[in-house]
Amino acid sequence: MKLKVTQEIAADAIMNTDAHVLITSRTASGKTEAAFLPALSLLSKKPSKSIGILYISPLKDLINDQNKRLSSLLKYGNIPVFSWNGDVSGSQKQKVLEINQGILQMTPESLEAMLMVNPQNAVRLFSDTQFIIIDEIHSFLGSDRGGELFNLMVRLERLCGRQYRRIALSATLASARSVLWYLSSQTNRKAILCKPRDEEKDVEIYLQTYTIPHEEEVKQKVKQEWQTFLYDQLRDQKAIIFCNSREETESTANALKKIARKCKDPDRFLVHHGSVSAQIRERAETKMKSDEKIVICATVTLELGIDVGDLDLVVELGAPWKVSSLLQRLGRSGRVSKVSKMLMIILEKESISNLPQFLMPWDLLQTISMIELYHRRRFLEDEKFLKKPYSLLAHQTLSVLKTYHQLQPNSLAAFVLTLPAFVNRFSADEYRVLLKSMLENRFLEQDDQGNLFIGLNSEREVNQWRFYAVFQSDSEWKVYHRGSSVGSITIYPTVGMSLILAGKSWIVDKVNEDRRTLNVVPDQSEEIIVWYGKGGLIDQQVTWMIHQILAEIDHYPYLSKNSNLILNQARDLANESGMIEDPNLLIYGKLVFLNGWFDQKEINSLKRLLNVHLKKALEIRQVFTNRFIVGITGEIEPMDLLRSILDCLNNPLQSDMFLHCHRQLRIQPYDHFVPDNLLSIAYMEDHVKLDQIHNFLKIIFCQK
Structure with missing residues (x-):
C-alpha cells in the first residue's frame, strides 16, 4: 500500500522522534491512518x-x-x-477493564467523568x-471545552505518574503556534508540526442570491422559486445541505x-443535527456511505470528519x-473526483428602509468576503x-477535589494553577479570592486540618452527570414515538403542539414534566419547532474584506447573474453614500452612522454601553446595529451625541456600564461559583472592546 504524503511525513515524525506531533492536512488526506499506523x-x-x-x-x-x-x-491485527x-x-465497560488493551475512544466529558467518579479505573x-x-483539534480551540481537554491530559498524566505522547489532527488551522504550546505544556517533550504541501483540489463554487420581499404572497412565490431551484440542482446528486440552524x-x-x-419522486431527503436521536443520525450516515443518491440536511454535526463517502455536491x-x-x-465533496463542488444559496431579506446601511446585501457580502479571504x-x-476563564477555573477546582477528595489550599493552588488552561492567566492572589x-x-x-473538600452547596451539582461538561447546553425535552427516540427539542412543549423533527411532522400527544419527555404521533402540519442558536462573532478580517470588495471593481466568476447584479448595486450605493470612505460619519437628520468598519465585538460593546449607561443621559432613542454597522438616533444633535460618547470613553469603564444587573455577569455555565468582583474583571477583559471606536471618535474630533 502506497502511503499518502501526509502519512509519510507523519510516520517519520512519530517513529523517528519522541516529540508530540500536530498533523494538519486537508480533508480526506489520510490523517487518521497517519496518526494510528505509526x-x-x-x-x-x-x-x-x-x-x-x-x-x-x-x-x-x-x-x-x-x-x-x-x-x-x-481486525487482522488482533487489536481491540x-x-x-x-x-x-x-457490561461493555467492564469488558474494557478486563481486556485492558488496544485503543479506547472517548470524548473529553467521558474522561472528565472517569477522573471524577472512578479515578482508579483511569489508573488501571x-x-x-x-x-x-x-481528533479535529481545531473544534476545541477558543472554548472552555478546549481548555478542559488540555487540562484533562495533564491531570491524567499526574494521576497515572507518566507522560504520554500527544498527537493532534486538524484539517483547518489558522496558526499552529498555540496548539504546539498546549501539546507540549507540562511535559518534557517538544511538539512538532507535520504540514505537507497538499495537492490542491479543483474547486467549483456557484453562488445564487434571492431577495425575500415583505409582501406575503410574493414572499411565498420567491420561497417556492429557490426551493425548486435547489431541488433541481440535487437531481442525481449525493449531497449534504449545510444549514445555519x-x-x-x-x-x-x-x-x-x-x-x-x-413530482412523484422517491423521498431521499434525511436530516442530521444534534436534536435528532443518535440512531436516526447513524442510519443517515450509513445510507450516505451506500451507492444511493441520498441528500442530508445538516448542521455542524456533519462538518467534522464523519465518513459519508464520496459526495457529488455540498450546498x-x-x-x-x-x-x-x-x-x-x-472539503466534504470531491474525494474521488478531486473536484470540490459547492452550491451556495443566499437569502437576502428586503429592507423596509431606504438608507444605504439597511439596503446593503450583508449576507452576500459576508459570503463573498469569506471566499475571497481564503482564495x-x-x-x-x-x-x-478567554483571558479570564473563571467558570472553568471553578469547575476544575471542584473536579480536582472530587478526584482527590481533599487537598490543602497550597497543594490545590499548585495543582490547579499549573494546568495548561490557567498558566499565565490567574495569579495566586486571584485564586485565593x-x-x-x-x-x-x-x-x-x-476541615480542622485545613483540608479543602467539596461543600454542601455544590455537592449535588458536582455529582450530576451534567457537571462533566463545561459548555452551555440547552434544556432539552426528549421526544419519543411508540417507544423509539425521535430526538429532542428545547422549547416548552404542550399537548396538541405541532412540530417537525427528524424530517417528519408530529403532534404532541403526551408530556411528562418530571422526566422531561413527550410522546408524539404523526401529523401533516407544517409548523416548525424553533431552536435558539448562536452564530458567533464575525472575524475583523471579514469586515475589512467587505470594505475592499465594495471599493474594487473585480468580477467574481462564481457569482450567478443575479448575485453579480446585487453586488454591483451595492457597490454603486456604497460609493454614492460615502460608505467606503474611512473613517467618516454618515448623518441623516438626527440619525448618525459611525462608518469605521469596526470589529463586531466593538459594535456589540458600544451597543450595550449606549443602551445601558448612556441612553437616558444622552436622550438616545434607538441604536441600530448588525454584524457590520452601528447607527444612533436621539433627541440631541449627532455631533454633540458623539462628543459625549467620546468623553465617556476617555474615562475608565466598569462592567456595570454594560449590564442591567449583576446577574448578567453570569455568562458561562459555572459562573455562579465565582464572586461578582472577579466576574466583573473577566467581563471587561473578555467581552468589552472599544479601542477602534475610541480611536475613530478621536480622529473625528481631532484628538490625540
Missing part, C-alpha cells in the same frame, strides 16, 4: 500493559464512525477498539498508555420532501459564519481562549 507500529515493538492509545474526539458520532473504521482496519461514553453499557486503563490522539435544517428537508411527493444555505467552517464543508490569502480564523468566596458560600468546606 503509533501502532511502535506499540507492536513495545506492547503496552494497558490501553495503548487513548483517542479523544469532539463528537460521539465521530467516535462511532471511527470505531467502525479502525475495527475494520485492525473500544468506546467509553454514556451510551456504552456497564492508562497506567502504561503510550499515545493520546486528539436546526430549524432551517428541518424546514428545508420538509420543503424538499413536499416537492418530491408532488451551503445561508451565509457561513467562519472561513474555517466554509473550508471544512467544501487570496489562505486566511483562517485564529481561535482565542475565588477560594475564599467559595468557602464563604459553602461551595467548598474546610
Whole structure:
C-alpha cells in the first residue's frame, strides 16, 4: 500500500522522534491512518500493559464512525477498539477493564467523568498508555471545552505518574503556534508540526442570491422559486445541505420532501443535527456511505470528519459564519473526483428602509468576503481562549477535589494553577479570592486540618452527570414515538403542539414534566419547532474584506447573474453614500452612522454601553446595529451625541456600564461559583472592546 504524503511525513515524525506531533492536512488526506499506523507500529515493538492509545474526539458520532473504521482496519491485527461514553453499557465497560488493551475512544466529558467518579479505573486503563490522539483539534480551540481537554491530559498524566505522547489532527488551522504550546505544556517533550504541501483540489463554487420581499404572497412565490431551484440542482446528486440552524435544517428537508411527493419522486431527503436521536443520525450516515443518491440536511454535526463517502455536491444555505467552517464543508465533496463542488444559496431579506446601511446585501457580502479571504490569502480564523476563564477555573477546582477528595489550599493552588488552561492567566492572589468566596458560600468546606473538600452547596451539582461538561447546553425535552427516540427539542412543549423533527411532522400527544419527555404521533402540519442558536462573532478580517470588495471593481466568476447584479448595486450605493470612505460619519437628520468598519465585538460593546449607561443621559432613542454597522438616533444633535460618547470613553469603564444587573455577569455555565468582583474583571477583559471606536471618535474630533 502506497502511503499518502501526509502519512509519510507523519510516520517519520512519530517513529523517528519522541516529540508530540500536530498533523494538519486537508480533508480526506489520510490523517487518521497517519496518526494510528505509526503509533501502532511502535506499540507492536513495545506492547503496552494497558490501553495503548487513548483517542479523544469532539463528537460521539465521530467516535462511532471511527470505531467502525479502525475495527475494520485492525481486525487482522488482533487489536481491540473500544468506546467509553454514556451510551456504552456497564457490561461493555467492564469488558474494557478486563481486556485492558488496544485503543479506547472517548470524548473529553467521558474522561472528565472517569477522573471524577472512578479515578482508579483511569489508573488501571492508562497506567502504561503510550499515545493520546486528539481528533479535529481545531473544534476545541477558543472554548472552555478546549481548555478542559488540555487540562484533562495533564491531570491524567499526574494521576497515572507518566507522560504520554500527544498527537493532534486538524484539517483547518489558522496558526499552529498555540496548539504546539498546549501539546507540549507540562511535559518534557517538544511538539512538532507535520504540514505537507497538499495537492490542491479543483474547486467549483456557484453562488445564487434571492431577495425575500415583505409582501406575503410574493414572499411565498420567491420561497417556492429557490426551493425548486435547489431541488433541481440535487437531481442525481449525493449531497449534504449545510444549514445555519436546526430549524432551517428541518424546514428545508420538509420543503424538499413536499416537492418530491408532488413530482412523484422517491423521498431521499434525511436530516442530521444534534436534536435528532443518535440512531436516526447513524442510519443517515450509513445510507450516505451506500451507492444511493441520498441528500442530508445538516448542521455542524456533519462538518467534522464523519465518513459519508464520496459526495457529488455540498450546498451551503445561508451565509457561513467562519472561513474555517466554509473550508471544512467544501472539503466534504470531491474525494474521488478531486473536484470540490459547492452550491451556495443566499437569502437576502428586503429592507423596509431606504438608507444605504439597511439596503446593503450583508449576507452576500459576508459570503463573498469569506471566499475571497481564503482564495487570496489562505486566511483562517485564529481561535482565542478567554483571558479570564473563571467558570472553568471553578469547575476544575471542584473536579480536582472530587478526584482527590481533599487537598490543602497550597497543594490545590499548585495543582490547579499549573494546568495548561490557567498558566499565565490567574495569579495566586486571584485564586485565593475565588477560594475564599467559595468557602464563604459553602461551595467548598474546610476541615480542622485545613483540608479543602467539596461543600454542601455544590455537592449535588458536582455529582450530576451534567457537571462533566463545561459548555452551555440547552434544556432539552426528549421526544419519543411508540417507544423509539425521535430526538429532542428545547422549547416548552404542550399537548396538541405541532412540530417537525427528524424530517417528519408530529403532534404532541403526551408530556411528562418530571422526566422531561413527550410522546408524539404523526401529523401533516407544517409548523416548525424553533431552536435558539448562536452564530458567533464575525472575524475583523471579514469586515475589512467587505470594505475592499465594495471599493474594487473585480468580477467574481462564481457569482450567478443575479448575485453579480446585487453586488454591483451595492457597490454603486456604497460609493454614492460615502460608505467606503474611512473613517467618516454618515448623518441623516438626527440619525448618525459611525462608518469605521469596526470589529463586531466593538459594535456589540458600544451597543450595550449606549443602551445601558448612556441612553437616558444622552436622550438616545434607538441604536441600530448588525454584524457590520452601528447607527444612533436621539433627541440631541449627532455631533454633540458623539462628543459625549467620546468623553465617556476617555474615562475608565466598569462592567456595570454594560449590564442591567449583576446577574448578567453570569455568562458561562459555572459562573455562579465565582464572586461578582472577579466576574466583573473577566467581563471587561473578555467581552468589552472599544479601542477602534475610541480611536475613530478621536480622529473625528481631532484628538490625540
